[in-house]
Amino acid sequence: MIKEVYITETNCITPIGFDVATNIKNIGDVVSGIQLHHNSLLMKTPFYASIIKDADLDLAFAKVTPATHYSRLEKMMILALEPILKKAKIVLNERTAFILSTTKGNITALENQNAVEPAYLHLLAKTIADFFEFKTEPIVVSNACVSGVLSVSVAKRLVQSGAYDNVFIVAGDEVSAFVLSGFNSFQAMSDLPCKPYSLNRTGVTLGEAAAAVLVSKDKENAKIKIIGDGSINDANHISGPSRTGEGLFRSIESALAEAQINSNQVDYISAHGTATPFNDEMEAIALNRLGLEKVPVNSLKGFYGHTLGASGLLETVIGIQSVLENKLFVSLGFDTLGVSQSINVIEKNENKSIHYFLKTASGFGGCNTAVLFEKVN
DSSP states (O other): OOOOEEEEEEEEEBTTBSSHHHHHHHHHTTOOOEEEEOOTTTOSSOEEEEOOOHHHHHHHHHTTOOOOOOOHHHHHHHHHHHHHHHHHOOOOSTTEEEEEEOSSSSGGGGGSTTOOGGGSHHHHHHHHHHHHTOSSOOEEEOBTBTHHHHHHHHHHHHHHTTSOSEEEEEEEEOOOHHHHHHHHHTTOBOSSSOOTTBTTOOOBOEEOEEEEEEEESOOTTOSEEEEEEEEOOOOOOSSOOOTTOHHHHHHHHHHHHHHTOOGGGOOEEEOOOOOOHHHHHHHHHHHHHTTOTTSEEEOTHHHHOBOGGGHHHHHHHHHHHHHHHTEEOOOTTOOSBOSSSOOEEOOSOEEOOOSEEEEEEEEGGGEEEEEEEEEOO
């Protein structure tokens, strides 16, 4: 018999809050972390982004440890994971795994040509693992912008296989000159806060965050049950998604098959919704191919920007709260539908009974991931 797997603890560090409750309150009050920034060290021209204030980050981190040698990203990740470890009270032995998920990691270390080692992802993972004294070798999940939600899929399978009883996950990325210049070179950055699925969308807004969860075989204190997942690469293009949504279609199809539910049973979809022309169009096509066009869907990018490797896990954390509180949150920035096929974009906060929740993500290189969750009765 296949083991049941749950998420029992969640946390997040974002520009609109350093815990889940504060984030949910600000989302409910339609408070976005996206602001216009004038920082020539990151980009020569003003840009919109969702960035954590250094003073707030340092103040919170000082309450955890007096150490000062950690990078911004390491501080974000430690702050995300620390309350979960403290609350869970799980023995960190050989039955407890640690997954670190990121797209770029400490990419800013490359700015110092004499100290490039911190940019290696395995060293970032070791730094976080050593801080908390994990006994097992850390696992790195880095697969473009699906990394955060893919780590949930990986953790689920590790528990189901019997390799581990518990898996702690932390996902994070920061806004850097490297990331800004990369997206700007694609001419993919919006000149205003992003507008996912909107006719008036002009591109992505970048953001930074860290999120953490505990995936466990233990149902006690479970927030939600993980019931299905799929991750299919359509190998369409180095940066452009499949025009038919093939990879996303197959990923969701796989998750539905494992969960043994039909598409008409899904109550809510937290989608990727980057507000780029091709991503949003591709998602609308994939959802229609699966008969999911009437299911309420949102993108949280209007609150957080695109937080890269953190986005899938951060949006899972917020999605879990939607399920627990039976609330659908507005897809901020949306006005007039701007995709060729109809989808049910959430236009205002509303109450709704949610039993099955689908989280999707897509990224560069053709990667796609879908994970299905069920409310724990």
